[in-house]
Amino acid sequence: MRFDEPVLLYGAGREARSTRAFLKARQPDLKIYVTVDSGEAGIEEAEFLAPAELKAAIAARRFGLIVKSPGVSRYKPIFDAARAAAIPVTSNLNLWGLAYRAGRRVIAITGTKGKSTTATLTHLMLEKSGIDAGLAGNVGLAPLDIADRHETVVFELSSYQTADMSFLPDIAGLTNLYPEHVDWHGSVARYFADKLHLISREGDFRVGLGAGAATNALVLAAVSDHRRLLPPLPRTEDDALTVAVTASRLKGAHNLDNARLAAQLALAAGATREGIAEGIAAFQPLPHRLEEHRFGETLFVDDSISTTPEATKAALAAYHGRRIALIAGGHEREQDYGELVRLIEGHGVTTLVCLPVTGFRLAQAAHAAAPGVEVVPAHDLTEGMQGLAGRRGRFDTVILSPGAPSYNQFKNFEERGDRFVALARELFATSQ
Template sequence: MQLNGPVLLYGAGREARSTRAYLSRQAPAAQVFVTVDSGAADIDDATQIAPDEADRLVARGALALIVKSPGVPLYKPFFAAAREAGIPVTSNLNLWGERYRAGRQVIAITGTKGKSTTATLTQLMLHHSGVDTGLAGNVGLAPLEIADKHPTIVFELSSYQTADIAFSPDLAGLTNLYPEHVDWHGSVERYYADKLNLFTRGPVELALGEQDGLLARIAADLGPVRALRPLAPAVDEVIVDTVAGSRLRGAHNLGNARLAARLAIAAGATLDGIVAGVGAFAPLPHRLEEHRIGGLVFVNDSIATTPEATKAALAAYRGYRIALIGGGHERQQDYAELATLLAPHGVTTLVCLPVTGARLAEATRSAAPHIEVIAAADLEEGMLTLGTLKNRFDAVILSPGAPSYNQFKNFEERGTRFVALASQIFG
């Protein structure tokens, strides 16, 4: 990277701070601006400017580089205008690729759900096999923070990052693919295309998670990919037994472990290392995170922002009488099928939160009239109501099937609040 002028950071989160630290090392004399669409931009040694000032800098061609944070939509007219003005637009991940990709084994994992668990398992399996491996992306470190610390890197990548990735991994895993983040991408079709951009940059060995018809059709159209070999039956049997005795709950997590094992074996893992990696896995926060309070089980699955993720959570708790908390930010989720699955999975009580909870409530009243449906204004009201109905359930599962942005800053804040309310009301 050769800088001959000012740099604009668009976004001010973890990756932007990592990028600023990288620029301080690589181009200490560069003038750095930062802009955000809302809130404050607290980046050391960077001058905060408003978006309209950033527009003026682009119009004058007064920037040498723009580094976009993942949460900022790639399809904003601002970035098209920058490219038309000859200003490169890049990312923390692509700066890593430019500076550190050569000579490293790169494993990239994406998908709608399960990618964090799969990436973490892959890194643990390799680590316990004696392979010097780091974890970066949405989990672990930001790409430029991991830099050149390990010869093998496992990246967990969101669709925001795969949309404009400029290099190819050696090995890649796709956990599953469902409609998600349509507001960022603009359409379901573009969301799929942006996910699959990870596999179109060059030759890559690919392993698919859920082998459904959609993924099979997609895989046939990906271009320069080669399928990783399936697990040998004896190896698969060991993984099934190991997962059964581990802290990985549900059939979907067995699928994640199988996918991780295929990637890890291709990268140099041993069977002993795979077993040890599964044993070392601790459930990630807000992903089927289990708490026992007041004789009940409380499951913080706030990461579940699609109906498909909620289905997986319910399947992991078969045999329980369940109070499910669902609903959140509107992304045009379809709850019709989920509503038909609630009763067969043991849901006796359903708390519906704004705004998508209204559609889930309507679908549930039609599909399963005997389920008690509670329309709550917010999470606290819903939990207080559940506190008066303790005899109806053994487990309370927060698996909303929708994002949190209408009432919380992010899913982490929503999950933390759920656990705190469980302690206050049921403890």
């Protein structure tokens, strides 16, 4: 693979740095440009191009390829201008496909929720079965960083990556499908199509479906040949898996579903029953996903990675029987919270802290649908946690599961989760 013209990196995050290292190793003297819509453009040995300069740069063909970071929407008009000028737009993942796909088994996993857990479990099950496997994508390494190190690569992919994925996997997994990321994709229909692009293309690859995908009409229509679908686990293996999950760090019925799908995918790639059980036992919860902390007499659950109502519902179901204070709300994506609000009382929620911006809609809906739940509006997480500190007799568990992205008040969900834990320690670590 050789690049005859300069390359523009659109974005300057983890994948952009990975792409820069790949290009430098291949062609040390290749001219590299970088542009960002916001933030720092700190890419080594790259010339910065302001977004306002891109249209003129495209017209002048100052570069012959654009490598787009996942967080940059492929539907930005500037990419239409690039394609019209015969300048291709690609990604770190697709460059991996060109450079390293041949001779390797690829397991690609996506879904609205549960894809990170499912991909991590699949990788562990393969490793414990003695299979040379690596983990890349949104978890593990950036695709180009994993390069050709392993015979089998498990990719955890977002809709941003599946939207224009140019190569086929050997095995594909889809956990579930709910509306999300409409701001990036432009519509719910386009989000669904971009997510389903992983499984809707013609090819000789197998497809495993999680419980939330197997009954979805859109998903089933996307798999044109149902003979490609992996069969459910046999009863004896499913029983053994349930026992293993019950004894593991995996919490909630949704994680049992994730483990089932991971086992299907791993078995299709040659995993053993023993390897599946050992992989489940070795699983460590991902940061900010049902991550437990105890301060004083109260259990705090950091589920800051929750950005959809479905993820919040799964978090509540995982703590059945507890008296719960739920902290929810965040960046507005026009998601439907009606079903979530209707079930909170039945899931043990006594107190609901509502954070901007979606928290305003949650508060209104809760007043009507859950009159037994005390609603605590808050301008920010600090005010919300201070409100809970004065109501600690109403709950034994506090769950931060916002059901919305974080970036109206935080840089990312990690910062939001860290702040939650710090406030819990500060306000609840000593009895009052």
